[in-house]
Amino acid sequence: MFSLTAHGAAEEVGRSAFVLDFGEKFLLDYGIKLNPESVDYPLEINEHVKAVILSHAHLDHSGLLPYFYKKSECLSFMTQPTLDISDVLWKDSIKIAEFEGMAPKYNKAEIERTHRYNFVAPYKKELHLTKEVSLEFFDAGHILGSALTKLTFNDKSFLYTGDYKLEETRLHKGCDMSVGKVDYVMIESTYGDRIHPNRKDVEKRFCESVQETINSGGWAIVPVLAVGRSQEVLDVLSNYHIDADIYLDGMGKQMAEIYIKHSDLIKDPKQLKRALNDAIWVKGQSGRKKALKKPCIIVTTSGMMKGGPVVGYLEKLINDPRSKIHLTSYQAEGTPGRMLMDEGKVPFGKDGSIIKPLCKYEKFEFSAHPSQEEMLKSLKAWDPKKVFLVHGDKKVMPVFKKKIESTLGIETVVLQMGKKIEFD
Ligand SMILES: [Zn+2]
Ligand SMILES: [Zn+2]
Structure with missing residues (x-):
């Protein structure tokens, strides 16, 4: 039996943080939610995780990682551009917090400590995180360094899309669909109810x-x-x-x-x-x-x-x-x-x-996220037996869930904050 718990980005966009228990526990993203006047943080991670995996550098996915490394000693995995961009954003977050008279959640020394535990992972190279679990990144086409995260446990595979884009844009070719078929997909739902203009x-x-x-x-x-x-x-x-x-x-x-x-x-x-x-x-x-x-x-x-x-x-x-x-x-x-x-x-x-x-x-609608059409197309290709929806507004989730179930016939679960979902 596996399980998945959303510590953030459940029925909301922002503060992505998910604990996947896939034989051992893995933390997928650890971001913050920037509101106009405040910042929301994900639920605390009190369990022992084997590794952290960052999908990309946007603060809603990466913003709290140095805070996690105040006390953690596990390895983190991300692409080199994700690390480079995150480093700039983390340092800037300290400056902004100080400027706004708020106490920063971490300091420069903790950013340095975060770097020490990091392992840079390129695209399309399978890495063994434990004896039984392996990780492979694929270009997600969202921003520089963004990755689809594929985790494999024995013969079972789990894909976390992070933020991705199927269609090509001026800068990116569109996400790498050579991932192939997987058993489970946790997918962003930002525009799950919408079609983008050409x-x-x-x-x-x-x-x-x-x-x-x-x-x-x-x-x-x-x-x-x-x-x-x-x-x-x-x-x-x-x-x-x-x-x-x-x-x-x-x-x-x-x-x-x-x-x-x-x-x-x-x-x-x-x-x-x-x-x-x-x-x-x-x-x-x-x-x-x-x-x-x-x-x-x-x-x-x-x-x-x-x-x-x-x-x-x-x-x-x-x-x-x-x-x-x-x-x-x-x-x-x-x-x-x-x-x-x-x-x-x-x-x-x-x-x-x-x-x-x-x-x-x-x-002007320059979106770096997939439209509903693009997501249905990619889900069809990944052909999972179960889909988990995250990173979408509360009112978007039921629309997108219904669409996936009616057009593709795949069981779809909307993750809720702090609620553990078991699956096998
Ligand atoms: Zn993003
Ligand atoms: Zn995001």
Whole structure:
């Protein structure tokens, strides 16, 4: 008998953490949930786990690992880019916590300790974690270094998708489907109730909108997530040959360096390098002043406009009717980006008073997650006898469960927080 317990990401998106008892216990991901005003943590791990496996570097999957290593001595497994990106994000989390006057959950020494217990695992190489359990990573196509985790115990196999993308995007080929058939799948459900618009159409509309903004004498502001989206947006823009300077600001710069370092894992490394090198990397306030001198494209964090350099740019441009905000990522409830899309208003200035901006704004659906269609297609190929749903909003889960059961006839379980599910 095996078991699976969600310590987070059960009927919610964020703080992924799952304990799989597969002969021995393994912790799959250990992330946090960033809310607009607070952070949610997964349930404590009080049991002895044999190893931790990280699917990818996004904080909702990796953010609490150094806290786990305050007391743990087991090995962790992840790809090299996941480790490189996580390291930057962990260090940044300490800075943000201190800046916001909150006590960080871990310190720099604990990040160093986390590195000591890490074992870097490449894609498509089977590693024996114990005598009976082996691990193999496959490219998940979600962000640089993201992995599908396949665990095998004797003749039984379990696949954890983490966040993945089946369709190809500008940067990634789409997830590696050579995993083949497995017995059990634990799958993300972010867009389990939705079909995405055609990617190429979205890219075209986005570039046209940026071009129109420049032509009308305005600034095209593109708030982006530092990991993945900022590199992808630069790649898309560079390919469209818009006649304007493109500025890159915020943490996307540090991440761009990691993308360049591991560009062999990218679909078209040359094109990405060209796009990143063509952009002007903003250095400090003088760089920002320069960007505001004449109409241009500003690609900057944060993606939901909650903080980061985008706030400074908006102070100058939010009431310029020629300029336009191009949102490119998921906008969480309670963030300025979400408020802008839902109500046409944003908190502004030091006192956070709510204003109706005069600049234009639009959201573009660049998703790094699979649509319902893509997930059904991949589940059909993996052909498991049981599916476990995680990483999706409460209202999405029953819709997706029903769809899987009615179209594929596979028994599907929605994981609930802290509730152990047994299976064999
Ligand atoms: Zn992710
Ligand atoms: Zn995620």
